[in-house]
Amino acid sequence: DQQVKQNSPSLSVQEGRISILNCDYTNSMFDYFLWYKKYPAEGPTFLISISSIKDKNEDGRFTVFLNKSAKHLSLHIVPSQPGDSAVYFCAASALNTGFQKLVFGTGTRLLVSP
């Protein structure tokens, strides 16, 4: 049972345009969401997060939007750069229940072409 889903395995965008990566979840107990970026042969690195008390969080070129009623979150990268090419994972946890497990999606491979 996949509690966190990333339905697009890959996404290609041109440099300078917007990249939108999507993530859906099924567990209504999830209250904290994170995005990680992963290059080949390296561990994932934290990118940005959002708590369920917010609907938007911004950090430079990266913005995460949360729609709790739809159980959907998205990561926007504007403008996209070739160095953003990587696999992006969304993750969720239920911190208010002490649920420290991070449940990950299957990832979306982003390719930004010059």
Next chain:
Amino acid sequence: DVKVTQSSRYLVKRTGEKVFLECVQDMDHENMFWYRQDPGLGLRLIYFSYDVKMKEKGDIPEGYSVSREKKERFSLILESASTNQTSMYLCASRRGTEAFFGQGTRLTVV
């Protein structure tokens, strides 16, 4: 800066061998995790630990065990390695919101 260090970047082991993957973190985090990453399957949780000598099964614990004798160290053990355990193994530690990952161990079982 939090540092999570995995003992090996690349390992090649034979079928049936007992394999130890070691992970050390330097930030006194209570929670530590072992994931494996496979194409199209994302990161799947094998085991996690929320304190010394405490462990819980994740989603795919079969064929694995873990050991946490000290807070900073979390070991993943493949009791008898099989070819379907060829994968990228990722260790993480967490206290609070963000989890920090090691660089990963690419294990090949031949």
